Amino acid sequence: MVGLQFEDLSPEAVREAKRCMLDTLGVQVRGATLPWVQPVYRYVRSVGGNEEATVTYHGDRLGAPYAAYVNSTFSYSCELQHHGSYGSAHTGVIVIPTLQALGEKLGSTGRSLIAAMVAGYEVQGRLGMALFKPASQRHFHPQGLLGVFSAAAAAGKLLGLDAEQQAHAFAIAGSHASSILEYDQAGGEVKRIHGAIALRSGIQSAYLAKEGLTGPLTVFEGRRGIFASFGGGEVAPELPLSQIGRPYCITRCRFRIYPTIGSCHAALDIVNDLMKKHSFDYRDVECIRVGMPEFSVTHVTTVTRPHDVMTAQASLGFSLGLLLVKGSNDLELYIDRALWQDPEVLSVADKLQAYVVADESHPQMARVEVRLKGGRLLEGEQEDARGTEMSPFSDEVMEAKFRRLAVSLPGDQAEHVIHTVARMEEMTSMSQLVPLLQRRSNR
Known part of the structure; x- marks a missing residue:
């Protein structure tokens, strides 16, 4: 050097x-x-x-x-x-x-x-x-x-x-x-x-x-x-x-x-794409299963109830709630204290079910299943988030x-x-x- x-x-x-x-x-x-x-x-x-x-x-x-x-x-x-x-x-x-x-x-x-x-x-x-x-x-x-x-x-x-x-x-x-x-x-x-x-x-x-x-x-x-x-x-x-x-x-x-910890990004990409393709409403969602490597699961799924900007940005559940309820993950939404306690946003956060995927070769991957009421299943998988090489x-x-x-x-x-x-x-x-x-x- x-x-x-x-x-x-x-x-x-x-x-x-x-x-x-x-x-x-x-x-x-x-x-x-x-x-x-x-x-x-x-x-x-x-x-x-x-x-x-x-x-x-x-x-x-x-x-x-x-x-x-x-x-x-x-x-x-x-x-x-x-x-x-x-x-x-x-x-x-x-x-x-x-x-x-x-x-x-x-x-x-x-x-x-x-x-x-x-x-x-x-x-x-x-x-x-x-x-x-x-x-x-x-x-x-x-x-x-x-x-x-x-x-x-x-x-x-x-x-x-x-x-x-x-x-x-x-x-x-x-x-x-x-x-x-x-x-x-x-x-x-x-x-x-x-x-x-x-x-x-x-x-x-x-x-x-x-x-x-x-x-x-x-x-x-x-x-x-x-x-x-x-x-x-x-x-x-x-x-x-x-x-x-x-x-x-x-x-x-x-x-x-996205103004969130990076381990959230691939999952947010996938849900964004599913929303555009299938036009479902957050009230139709029964559960959201997200599979990620172990570090990502620990990194972004522990917090479900933000109490400051950092915990809001470290929460995949809260981020999915913003995306599905507000249609966006703009920085201003993470700053808004009222949204940290918004019942609709938090109801989506509570529907997140995270699990570990053993994938050493793709440490930022995500696999998403959105199950809608009535049994319809929407799925997507990415090896990494957009914005990477x-x-x-x-x-x-x-x-x-x-x-x-x-x-x-x-x-x-x-x-x-x-x-x-x-x-x-x-x-x-x-x-x-x-x-x-x-x-x-x-x-």
Whole structure:
């Protein structure tokens, strides 16, 4: 990763880097306006720091790690962020805010930012190949576990670390790695800062390595290293190093249109299709059986009665209720507290019957049976959700999503963001993009 240059990248990697950037910036702008992440914004304003980087939408100038911290929180605020290659968790909410802040501070070019993006996604994606499943089974959230390393990689690229320094950055980052999954059982909005915690530690690790601090270079494979600590005896340590860049992990991202935990998405796709094809009413539904891999069942079917936005977004039953009763899964519906107790929505949620399907090769698959009163059975199955490499969204869909999320930007700034990101390799510095993301036009 240290020697990776823009010129080394495939056209597909460059294209997907731009799509990831646009996707993250859209969620970031929308997230900056959401009430449940404002405590984080107030916190970073209180600590401030040198005026090195800009808070998206609000325009505050803070120390780069704090600007990155709050921009990451905005990016992870509403479950519309993309997922990296399977197993890597939500790489964009870590790597992109890291590069926004450090790129602005250091005056990095668009080409150097793209190369650093690809490096960060590659590190997190490849570690995820080995760690995602065993760590998740031990109830660790891979976002915080893996993200310290992708942030250290991205920051290290912009800081110009050599191979030895980068190795020590990873070794230092290992002492920061963790986060837990209990949010999908009991709620709370702390998940929104899992990426922020990781990137702050990753940035710090890169700077400390640059200054000469050292760490255990067996951080991954050592007797008490990351693989042993979080993966037990189930980690295949050779996986992260096999066929690096073939293809690049950034070309295998999973984009979203539903503001829910990703394990809900394939089932929502199927029910959406069944509704359009058969035009049934939610009052006609007797039960909805959904088969998914074990992790998905645990991840999104525990909660049936939301008490905050996080539990609403972590509930497949509630999401099916919104879709069948309200005809939509728009973000605004998850925010509406009245709907958390809506008897019609909850009556559908109670009709969900989830069961485990043993399908190791398709970890995000879903099999749905909607049984109507009178005995009619509607069925569907998907190996994965739409928006993945199996069924990718077009650039037009991605741009439309950005426009919806960035509607609060004044004038034609949203269009200028789309135009600038599409030509990101031509940017001479991050300062060309930063003003376009503010609620007060600085153009």
